[in-house]
Amino acid sequence: MTSWAGRTAAEIAAAVREKRATPREVVAQHLARIERLDARTGAFRTVRAGAALVEADEVAGRPGLAELPLAGVPVAVKDNLAVRGESTRNGSAATSEAPADGDHVTVARLRAAGAVVVGLTNVPELCVFGTTEGVHGTARNPWDLSRTAGGSSGGSAAAVAAGLVPVALGNDGMGSLRIPAANCGLVTLKPGPGVVPAGIGNGDWFGMSENGPLATTVEDLRLVLSVLADTEFVRSRDTASRRIAVALRSPLLGVSIGKPYTNAVREAAGLLAGAGHRVRRAEPPYPVSLGVTALQHWTAGTAVDAAGLDPARLARRTRAHAAVGRRFVGTVRTGEGRARLRRRLEPFFAEHDVLLTPALARRSPKAGPWHERGWLRNVLANTNHSPLTPPWNLTGWPALSVPFGTLPSGAPCAVQLVARPGSEAVLLELAEQLEGLRPWQRTAPLG
Numbered sequence: 001m002t003s004w005a006g007r008t009a010a011e012i013a014a015a016v017r018e019k020r021a022t023p024r025e026v027v028a029q030h031l032a033r034i035e036r037l038d039a040r041t042g043a044f045r046t047v048r049a050g051a052a053l054v055e056a057d058e059v060a061g062r063p064g065l066a067e068l069p070l071a072g073v074p075v076a077v078k079d080n081l082a083v084r085g086e087s088t089r090n091g092s093a094a095t096s097e098a099p100a101d102g103d104h105v106t107v108a109r110l111r112a113a114g115a116v117v118v119g120l121t122n123v124p125e126l127c128v129f130g131t132t133e134g135v136h137g138t139a140r141n142p143w144d145l146s147r148t149a150g151g152s153s154g155g156s157a158a159a160v161a162a163g164l165v166p167v168a169l170g171n172d173g174m175g176s177l178r179i180p181a182a183n184c185g186l187v188t189l190k191p192g193p194g195v196v197p198a199g200i201g202n203g204d205w206f207g208m209s210e211n212g213p214l215a216t217t218v219e220d221l222r223l224v225l226s227v228l229a230d231t232e233f234v235r236s237r238d239t240a241s242r243r244i245a246v247a248l249r250s251p252l253l254g255v256s257i258g259k260p261y262t263n264a265v266r267e268a269a270g271l272l273a274g275a276g277h278r279v280r281r282a283e284p285p286y287p288v289s290l291g292v293t294a295l296q297h298w299t300a301g302t303a304v305d306a307a308g309l310d311p312a313r314l315a316r317r318t319r320a321h322a323a324v325g326r327r328f329v330g331t332v333r334t335g336e337g338r339a340r341l342r343r344r345l346e347p348f349f350a351e352h353d354v355l356l357t358p359a360l361a362r363r364s365p366k367a368g369p370w371h372e373r374g375w376l377r378n379v380l381a382n383t384n385h386s387p388l389t390p391p392w393n394l395t396g397w398p399a400l401s402v403p404f405g406t407l408p409s410g411a412p413c414a415v416q417l418v419a420r421p422g423s424e425a426v427l428l429e430l431a432e433q434l435e436g437l438r439p440w441q442r443t444a445p446l447g
Helices: 008-016 021-040 050-061 105-111 154-161 177-183 218-229 259-274 290-306 318-325 330-332 336-351 375-385 391-395 424-437
Strands: 044-047 076-078 116-121 144-148 167-172 189-192 212-214 243-246 278-281 354-358 399-406 410-418
Touching: 008 050, 008 167, 008 218, 021 044, 021 050, 021 116, 021 154, 044 154, 044 399, 050 116, 050 399, 076 105, 076 154, 076 259, 105 116, 105 167, 154 167, 154 177, 154 212, 154 354, 167 189, 167 218, 167 243, 167 410, 177 189, 177 410, 189 218, 189 424, 212 218, 243 259, 243 336, 259 278, 259 354, 259 399, 259 410, 259 424, 290 318, 290 391, 330 336, 330 391, 336 391, 354 424, 399 424, 410 424
Parallel strands: 076 116, 076 167, 243 278, 243 354
Antiparallel strands: 044 116, 167 212, 189 212, 189 399, 354 410, 399 410
């Protein structure tokens, strides 16, 4: 029997459309892998084993099976997006256990394309932090199980990196797709506003949070993004030379970037220059106040999401984060801080098409009960790990994380690509070039 666990979404969908595999066969194999490995990775809060097999059979019976772009593809969904018939716990004991009446629009689009939802993945409480742990479990990096998968889409990233599903759905409000993708050796894109429907929490963290896929190949990323956006991101024949700025410094004062990540950027820049792009060193003019602006928006988003929840059932780091943020909600709602940052950075992106940076500053923190630790300790751990992702949620511009090389531990390293609004296709093209020039191992060797 052919093994479908570990195959790409594109391979699975093609096999199902051509009747070389059935959706039930594919889903059952992935469920068996989840049962065998998820105790080690902590990717899932809940697995929909019985429901997923029923839904797989329904996909097999669709009249238009041969046209479905994700025919029979098992997917995982981050536990802050509604899945019909399942509770949406958002990583918290304070949220409702009542099942959702319907699917979030992104989930509905995946299902309409033929995908089968096999489970909901672990997140930190209210998706606040860049590590994933809490009352529902701890998501670990499949490449180094002593380390967190990252967050807040850590469970989704762990599920894909461990080969439990070929693709997963997550979202990104301060780096929540790019952080775990970079930790776990995946490729992901935080799109700009309006590309993929948002509808995350109470107001999308003031419009900073976007939904997107986590994948092991650029082909799969492009495929699932096309479904989510309801717009085909076809491979372009445009091989134009791009003006690429290479930046190695942290946007946040006092935070240094580790040598493995700066080396990865230098090597990626060399490959892109060799491919014909105009590459030069140039640091964006980040304002000194960027750290304060990011903290205000980060905490204010949590304050809004925590409103109406029982504080006694929230972790103390969440309560503290929301308490800090309440004083900033009014200021953040005006949007002036974000507009000011965009105005400052727009001339730089008029001069350059794409910015290449490290994806992270250092490897992810040790996995552990971060939800039981103090607020300041969490904030410092997050900031020192991931200072390079928040600016692009504040501006709203598309940003992509792509695996590139390895850390001394053997875990994946990664770089980040950023571009002006509407440049998602450009980022996908460059990621595909890097993938071709420096292929990466798609899934962790967990057995």
